[in-house]
Amino acid sequence: MINTVFYLKTKPLKAETSTLNSSSNLICLKCHKGDYSLQNLIKKLHITTGEELFKVLRKGPKAGLHKLRTDEQIRQAIKYLNLPFKKEQKDAP
Numbered sequence: 726m727i728n729t730v731f732y733l734k735t736k737p738l739k740a741e742t743s744t745l746n747s748s749s750n751l752i753c754l755k756c757h758k759g760d761y762s763l764q765n766l767i768k769k770l771h772i773t774t775g776e777e778l779f780k781v782l783r784k785g786p787k788a789g790l791h792k793l794r795t796d797e798q799i800r801q802a803i804k805y806l807n808l809p810f811k812k813e814q815k816d817a818p
């Protein structure tokens with residue numbers, strides 16, 4: 726009984742949400758590790774903006790591998806990599 730209480734108290738409280746609130750659950754990182762880390766790839770491909778990352782993943786030679794990646798996932802990767810968007814959003818105030 727005491728053990729059970731102890732267990733409950735030490736169990737980390739982790740909210741299971743579908744929205745990404747930490748970079749550690751970025752889907753890209755499941756495949757992109759080590760030499761193939763996103764940081765290494767964007768450096769190698771000279772990707773410096775969000776648009777360029779979208780273009781590579783949608784129209785590049787490896788687009789087929791990323792067909793299942795949603796725009797939202799790519800946007801999260803862009804945020805994770807701190808890439809800026811070149812064009813300002815047109816409908817921004």
Ligand code: HEC
Pocket residue numbers: 752753754755756757761763766767770781782785786787790791794798799802
């Ligand atoms: C299911 C595994 C998987 C996931 C998930 C995945 N990738 Fe990839 N990605 C690959 C593979 C495999 C390659 C090809 C690596 C190679 O051989 O050069 C690749 C290549 C790339 C490249 C290089 C493209 C090129 O033209 O050379 C970039 C950039 C990239 N991925 C970004 C991403 C981003 C951003 C995400 C998340 C939105 C993502 N990937 C998710 C497997 C994955």
